[in-house]
Amino acid sequence: MHELVIVEGILETVIPEVQKHNVSKILKIRLKIGDLSGVVPRCVHEYFGIAAAGTIAEGAKLEIESIPVRIRCSTCGYDGVLGKVRYLCPSCGGTDFRITQGKEYYIENVEAE
Template sequence: MHELSICLSLLDQVQAIAAEHQAQGVTLIRLRIGPLSGVEPQLLANAYPLAAAGTLAEHARLEIDSGRIEVRCRDCGATSEASPNQLLCAHCGSYQTQLISGDELLLASLELDIDTDAAAADVSSSGN
């Protein structure tokens, strides 16, 4: 199950961002997973608690947004939505298309638990 290794890599990235912002924890992780990414969102969601155990994101809520497939037609230049097994232009029906989106796995956003009093104290002490 490669979703577990994806979760572990994701959490490395999340923890680096949390450390950069001196966060005490992570409350929400939002991902965007395209239908052509090769990642099964439900398997990723199932692997997440195991991967997150003992990390700053252990109690974070994981939200997964399924992206959509979008193509640009090389014949007519139109941009349109497509289905996973038919990457055809919705305007002229051409199969000469270029994938614009649908294969991504993105960390869309994070919500961090930051102690604002400690952050303010750090800022004021560094100014002296």
């Protein structure tokens, strides 16, 4: 149910924002979701219909793009996308790195009329 809370949060952010611009309907919401954010895009899609029902976002198209996980390695200085092995630096095989991208999720843009 964690995604329902997220979807409601997104709508609570988006709806008052677009209403400032005199719109009556949200057509499309584009989200970016990090691969390590813990948010499951499939669940977001599923709950979006429920959360949007009866709001100006009802029937809006939801697009979700994933954000790859990036790291900065303290051992070799690698700064880039994390490989398939999620706990090793793809460059030196070390484990001493910091995740710089991929834990976040945000609203990329909204189309409304």
